[in-house]
Amino acid sequence: MQLSKSFDYAIRSLVHLAMLPPGKGADLRAISISQNVPVSYLAKVMRHLVRGGVVSSTLGRDGGYSLRKAPDQVTLLQVYEIMEGELRLVECMQSDGSCAFFNGCTQATVWVRLRAAVEGIFRETTLADLLPKGGNGPVQTAINKEGGYARAGA
């Protein structure tokens, strides 16, 4: 029961974009460096986010990505569903009837409670909640593999 790196990368990237001055964007390489994610893999993640409608991309020189919505209009549930599809905690809770058990399945109530709890948190949490406190400070930094600091947009 673990969240995927893709989902984690997606959120980090979106937060990165949300911290930029309004109207500004960032390109793949900048996001990749600041979030310590392989460029080629991040490209795939960003494509999901573009298709999912939360990010817009511009081609060509000086192109890149920017948020299409205000940070408080993007919930983690949206991001989850873009990256992973419908939130489902057990295979047998699918609608395709793959569960061999009767309505009397005793576990169902727990799975439902669990799903509701997770979905609730995802639905309540927006990118705005993930922005570092204290206003638009400097872009979040990560320690790169050499032990130094990587700056976004370097």
Add this chain to the structure above:
Amino acid sequence: MQLSKSFDYAIRSLVHLAMLPPGKGADLRAISISQNVPVSYLAKVMRHLVRGGVVSSTLGRDGGYSLRKAPDQVTLLQVYEIMEGELRLVECMQSDGSCAFFNGCTQATVWVRLRAAVEGIFRETTLADLLPKGGNGPVQTAINKEGGYARAGA
């Protein structure tokens, strides 16, 4: 973000044992049939539960498994930890410092909330909560692959 079948199988098997008359047990084959789980795989699951201390096993003819605790003394959290180890939702929340980010990781608060919610539900829910209502009724049944009914202990 999905729970494993092992966990699901473990719970079903424990509930099966919990529904038997006190002092009675069930053998692999009986559990396997009633829960529609491959015997050889279930054997592995049960070994986990035995080592985890929630189930006792007896060898030899007429051997089998039985619960070591009252159903309301076995929480889903215990079962989860026996089957899957420590509850962790993201790799980077490990204690081994594999996360490359500073304390300022903005997502950490969400992961903590999420973990707390899941853990809370698992901790509050015991096998007793999963027993079918209406007392010790007949053992839970499943539809087997032939479309008929499988009875526990058949």
Add this chain to the structure above:
DNA sequence: TAAATGTGGAGTAGATATGTCCACATTTAC
């Protein structure tokens, strides 16, 4: 002593997650 059980661990097939690569279309700077 034979049959019925659980034990232990190696092995396997398939799925999924993660990551790489390259040819290509688009845009902008010069």
Add this chain to the structure above:
DNA sequence: GTAAATGTGGACATATCTACTCCACATTTA
């Protein structure tokens, strides 16, 4: 107009995990 900088699309590769199988063996009881 051309070259460089970007994102796009998809095939490919790799690693890890899940679910499951199999078999030799120890133990117990009829």
